[in-house]
């Protein structure tokens with residue numbers, strides 16, 4: 001997975017192409033991520049304790065990780081990820097364009 005929970009990503013393909021949002025859930029096993037306000041689906045829900053009236057709710061559905069690209073918070077461009085080792089030996093992700101540290 002080239003992105004992880006909390007990352008700002010841009011959708012590169014599909015119905016929500018062009019939208020940006022943060023990853024709210026990653027599902028590495030399926031190579032899928034859930035991005036806020038992206039791929040919204042309507043769900044019919046029975047009344048429950050949390051939602052006594054039931055009804056229709058909109059909810060994000062997972063999209064494939066290959067359809068999103070990370071957005072660099074420094075240069076604001078969609079970017080591929082490079083890795084760099086800090087002097088401390090810690091591995092961090094950096095932007096291929098501007099070199100900013102993304103972790």
Ligand SMILES: [Zn+2]
Pocket residue numbers: 072073074075076077079095096097098099100
């Ligand atoms: Zn950058």
